[in-house]
Amino acid sequence: MLGALALSVLLVVTVDQTYGHSTLAFAAAIALLLVANAPMLRFNCGRCGKNVFFRGPFVVPWPNRICTRCGHDLDTG
Ligand SMILES: [Zn+2]
Numbered sequence: 001m002l003g004a005l006a007l008s009v010l011l012v013v014t015v016d017q018t019y020g021h022s023t024l025a026f027a028a029a030i031a032l033l034l035v036a037n038a039p040m041l042r043f044n045c046g047r048c049g050k051n052v053f054f055r056g057p058f059v060v061p062w063p064n065r066i067c068t069r070c071g072h073d074l075d076t077g
Helices: 002-019 023-041
Strands: none
Touching: 002 023
16 A cells, blocks of 8 residues: 555656646546555454454554454454
């Protein structure tokens, strides 16, 4: 995910310098981030189905080791 973010920023900067300011580059970068985030949103706890990237109201870029809802150890599946 952080790699995709860096790639998106790089894409915007590259297109910006090559073609001038472009909303198309921003649209492409946003689309890229959505594609990169899609698998993340499907990564849920095997027991209760809670998304492992959510910690209370916060979304973190790394998964929880232990489910915050049911305490299931996600390392062992
Ligand atoms: Zn759980």
